Amino acid sequence: MEFKNDLGKPWKFEEGDFTVVRSAMWSPPGCHPVGCGVKIYVDKDGVIDHVEGDENNPITKGRLCVRCLALKDYVYNPSRVIYPMKRDPKDRGKHDKWERITWDEAYALIKEKRDYFRDTYGPECMAVFSGTGRSGGILVADMAQAVLGTPNACYTQSGYACYQPRSMSCSHVLGAYYPELDYAGGLQNTYDNPTYRVPDVIVCWGKMPLASNGDGLFGHAVIDLMKRGSKLIMVDPRVNWLCTRADVHVRLRPGTDTAMAMAWLSVIINEDLYDHQFVEYWCYGFNEFVARINDPEMGMTPEKAAEICEVPVEDIYAAARLYASGVSSIAWGLAFDQNQNGNQAAHCVLALMAICGNVDVPGGQIIAEIDAAPGFEEGKKMEVNLDKADAGADGNAAEDAARPQRRIGWDAMDPELRAKTIGYAEYPLYVDNIRNAQADMMWDAVVSGKPYQIRMGWIQSTNLLAPSCCAQPQGWYEGLKNLEWCMATDCFITPTIEAFGDLILPLASCAEKDDVVMTHYAGSPVTLAACNKAVDVGEVKSDITILIELGEYLGSDALKNENGERMFKDEDDFLTQRRAKPTGMPFEDLRDIVVFQRGVNYRKYETGLLRPDRVPGFLTPTGRVELWSTAYAQYGEDPLPYYREPAFSPHTNPALAEKYPYIFTTGARNYASFHSEHRQIAVLRELHPDPIIEIHPDDAARENIANGQWVEVSNDYGRAKFKAVVSVIVKPGTVQMDHGWWFPERQADDDSRDEIIPIGEIATFNDEVLDIAMNGAEIRAAHVHSDHADEPGLYGVWISNVNDMVPNHYNSHLGYGGPYKCNCCAIKPLKESYDTDMSLVAEKFDI
C-alpha cells in the first residue's frame, strides 16, 4: 500500500491549517549534534501543534526519538523561563524572589558587573561554566574569552571526562579529528551509494549508540547496518540490548578497557592479521609499539588481559580475530573518557583502526577533510605549525583545521592573561587543546580560592549540580556560593541556577532560532543541517544572538572586524561565517535545502586532504599515525600505551573493597532524557520516572534488596538513593546508576537536603598525593562535605546524586578522565519509598 508523504517539499510549506517548518534538532532540547529531521506543525496563532519526523532527512528518514516527539511539551512547559529575570544575591535559592526585567536592563547589569570585577580584580576572576553537548555549549570559550574577556571557560566535568579525552587522543595520535563509524550519512543515497560498503563488523566499545546518539552518530544506523549484514562485537560490562544481538560480547570489568585493547593488539600483531602496507606507509613507531605490546612487564597478552578484565580468554581471541577479519568499524564511547587510563585506551583503539587498515576507507572509520591553509596554491610548499609545544601560541593545527568554528577570543588575548588560565601550568596540553581551564584545578579554585578567587560566574547551559557534568557537586556547591555575582543562560530554572543565579537570560530552544547542526561539531564528514526557526516564544534569544549582542554591548574587541565594525551582523550571518562554512553556501541557502550531506573522500591520507599543506599523510609532526606519540612524549606522558589499574580497584585495594564491595559505573543514557534535561516533561518522565540502580540478583539477595525497592549507596565521598532494578544486566559485584537527576516537581526550598547530607567539614585536603603535575605541583584528593543541612533542597538535587560519590583529581597525567565508570560503593536497602508521584508531575507540568 502507498501512503502520503512529504518527500520533496520545501523547508516551509502549508498543510491544511498548519504551516510546516522542516528543520534539524540540537539541544536545547534533545541531544548532541546528530540533527534528526523534524517537521514542526505551526498553527495559525504561531503555536506548535505537533512535531513529526521529516522523511526528507537522508539518514533519519522520518524516524524520531521520544525527546523530539515531545518537543512541544518542552517549548510550552509551564515552568519554562521566557523573560530575563534578576534576583538579589542575598535571595539565592528562593524561587519567589525572581523579578522580570528587560533585555536592556539585563545587558546594563552585566556590563556594570563585568566592568567592576575586571577593573577591581582583573578579568581572570570571571569564569564561564558550561555543560555537555548543547549548541551553545561549544561557544563557552567564545563567551569567556571574546565576550567577557576572561581566559577561564570551563566544562566542569572532572578530567573533561566527556568526548574531549578521545578527541585529544585523535588529534595527537591519529592526526585527524574523531574517526567515526562510517554509516554513509554523508553520501547521497546513504547505504546504497556505490562508493560505500557496509562494514563487515561493527564494534560498540563502551558505547550504547541507540540511546546516546553521540556526537554525530545517529544511533539506530547500527540497526540499519545489522539488517544489511554487519556483525556486532560489543565491549561492555553490561548486557545492553545490543549485546543480545552481538556475535561476540566481551563483558570486561569496568575501567579495564586499555588492557582489553592491548590484548586485541597482541592477537592481531602476533597472529599477523594486520595491514602491512598501511603500517609501512602510514604508521610511525610500529616496532616500538610491538615491543611494548609484547613487553613482559608493560605489555599485554590475552591471557593476562583475561585475568585483569575478568573475561574468558576465548572471548578476547574471538573478538580480536573477528575484528581483523574484514572491514570493521569501531563506535567508541564515553567509557574511554570516564577512566583515568582512557588516553591509553584511546591510543590503542586508534592503533587498532590504523594497523588493520580501517581508517578512512568505505565502511571503516570516517574522518573529515580539512581546509587548505589560507593562501595555499597547488604545488606550493607550505609551512604548517605542527609543534605541539607552541600550540597555545599559534594554534594546534590539527584541532583548528578540523574545527574551524572555535577560538574567536583566545588568539586576541594578551599572552600574560592567557597564562593565568586555571590549570595551565599543571596541564598545558589540556588547556591548549580545548582553551578551557582544567576542570579539577577550577574546582580547587572555587573551593579554596587558590591560585585566585573566582568572583563572577556565568552558568552557561549547564546544570552542573544535577549533575550532568561534574564530580563532587557538593564541593562545587560550596565553592560556587563564593561567587559574588552570577548570571545564567538556560530555558529553565535548574537547581544550579536556583542556587547561584542572580540573573537569568532566557534561552531559545531549537524551535525558536536559526542554527546549524554540525555532526561532531563539524569534525566529521556527515551532515550540516539547518535548524530553522519555527515559532516565537516570549523574549527568548539564542546563545549566538547573546554572544553577538552582549559582545557589542561590552565593546569586545575580539568581536570586531578589521574596520572596527561588529564581526557578525546577526545570528544568520554568524552561521554563515562560522557554522555553515563547509557547505560553501550562506545560511539562507542551507535553510532552503535543510540538510547538506558533506560527501566523503576516502583514503585522504593519500591525497593530502587531511593536511592544510596538502602533503599526503596525517596531521602529526611525523605525518603518520603516531603509534609512538611524539605529542605524548613532549608533554611528559609515556609515548606508548600502558595499562593502569583503576584507582578504586578491588584488585589493588582489598581494604577498600572490603568497605565498599561493589564496583559502580554511571553515565549510561536512556531514551527519556538528555542528561538532566527533560525531567519536567511529563510524557517522558512517565517512561523513566525514578533514578535507578541496576544490581545483580545474587547481590540483591545478599543485601536483602527486592526488585523495585529503594536503596542507599555510599562511599567515602557521598551517598545517594536509587530504586533497584534487580537484573542480570550487570555482572555480580557491579552496579550501574543513573546520573543527571533532579525532581522539578519538588520545590526549591524542598527539605530533602538534611536527610542526605552527611555532616562533615568543608574542603579538607587529604595528605594523599594523587599525582605530580608537570611543573612538580602535587595534586591531592579533597573531601568536601557541607554541614549546612538546613539549606534549600533545590528540587531534590541531592537525593540521587551519584556524582557526589566521584572525587575530583583522579585524572590521567595529562589531566583527563575520571573514575565515573570504575568506582566503588556499599549498598543498603531502605524501608521508605521515594517513588515519583506522576500525578504531581502531570499536574505541575501539563500543558
Place this chain on the structure above:
Amino acid sequence: MPKYALLIDYEYCTGCESCVVACKMEHDMPIGKWGIRVHDDGPWQMNEEHEGGKSFNWNKIPVPTDMCDLCADRLAEGKKPTCVHHCLAFCMDFGTIAEMAAKLAEKPKQVLFAPCDCDIDLPGADDFVIPTAKAAAGPRPRPKMAPKPPALRA
C-alpha cells in the same frame, strides 16, 4: 471485521518507545494512558555456560492497547500510523492483514497485531486478498509483494 494490521519485527525492536510517545502525542493521551506499550522480556541468560554474544534472551515487543484506533484520523488523510512512521528501528509495518501476513512468512521473530476494526478504505488495500477457499477456486489477482528485506548473512 479487522482489516488492517501492525507487523512488528522484534528481532530489531530496540525498546526506544518512539511508538509509545508518538501515539500519545497524536491522541493527546494523558499520563497513565497508552495506545501501545512495549513489553520487555529480558535480559535472562539462556545458557549458563557462556555469557558472550547471543547468550541472553531479550526481546521487546510493542503491544497495541485497547485504545489503539490504528490512527484512524491519519489513515483518513492517507498517512501511515504515527508509531510506524517514527519507529527508530524501522521494525513496524502497517497494511492489510493479507499483506502483512505475507511479510510475516518472510522471516522469523515477527508478530502481527490486528488491534481493532477499521472501516476506512485505503487506496491499494484491495490488491491483497486473503486466500480463502472461495478465492482460491478461481483466478485471483496476483498480489504485489512488498520488496524483500535485504538478505541477512549467515
